[in-house]
Amino acid sequence: MSWAAKRTTTREEDRAYSLLGLFNVHMPMLYGEGKNAFQRLQLEIIRMSNDQSIFAWGLGPIPIKRVGNILADDPSFFADCHDVVKLEPDAFIKQFEKDFPEDRNILVDERLVSVSLSRYFGVS
Helix, strand or coil, X not given: CHHHCCCCXXXXXXXXXXXXXXXCCCCCCCXXXXXXXXXXXXXXXXXXXXXXXXXXXXXXXXXXXXXXXXXXXXXXXXXXXXXXXXXXHHHHHHHHHHHXXXXXEEEECCEEEEECXXXXXXXX
């Protein structure tokens, strides 16, 4: 997705439609829907794939405000996500244990969140 971050098109919808083949997604093109095309594309990718990297956007030096939606509003939100890699569930848990060796509270988008391996992943 980071490849498309700087891509420009005449119509806003074409930024999403130009990615259909890359992600092997089939969905109708509805010209006039604007940025909703990119939202629909992401939903189709989620429906067809178990790759959670679709949620790895806004990782650049300038924070992007998430306003009540877990999906990116625009391909440009993936601009600094070129080094995101897919992890299998076991590898994710091991990396999570390394990064968060004990249950603790962390700050996420200016809110305190409790992180617990046993609660979220069934690991003790």
